[in-house]
Amino acid sequence: MSAVTASLCSTLMFVLFVSADQKIIKAESGQNVTLTCRAPNNNIRVLEWSRADLGSEYVLLYRDEHFLMDNQHPSFKNRVDLQDRQMKDGDVSLILKNVAINDTGTYECRVFMEETWQWQSINSTNLHVVPPGFNADMKYDLGPESVPCAIK
Ligand SMILES: *[C@@H]1O[C@H](CO)[C@@H](O)[C@H](O)[C@H]1NC(C)=O
């Protein structure tokens, strides 16, 4: 029983470790940051950048060379751009200007591809914004590894 528990536990730890391995970007408030993301090619119908905790409001939605504003979260208005609006070689990286502490979060980029005619999630980026002069490396013990065993 305890062996089963232990192996289940280490499996969960492994999974969480892998997902914790996602890109982490640290920035100071006031900086402009680039969240990189690359689609397989530039046959992209729609590009969406989102943050799970914002619900249905997106960070950026780009289609037919236009930014769609209808359901954009208000705090990203006039603060987001694409590194390359042509999305050359599938570059769908996001530029987020003048970041604030509450821009901290997990940003996800998804593309609706021409060939497959379906949405495809690419990788997500964890952005941590700290006050200017604050040593980001000293803080932020994410500690997801310690969670699964404690939960049981
Ligand atoms: C991000 O996605 C690319 C392409 O899908 C993949 O090669 C890369 O390993 C991913 N990186 C992370 C940190 O998940």
Ligand SMILES: *[C@@H]1O[C@H](CO)[C@@H](O)[C@H](O)[C@H]1NC(C)=O
């Ligand atoms: C951020 O980008 C804007 C223009 O897009 C520029 O005016 C501003 O100086 C940049 N800020 C920093 C901190 O680099």
Ligand SMILES: *[C@@H]1O[C@H](CO)[C@@H](O)[C@H](O)[C@H]1NC(C)=O
């Ligand atoms: C962050 O804070 C600013 C002002 O304090 C607010 O206008 C904005 O909506 C907040 N952003 C998010 C994503 O909650």
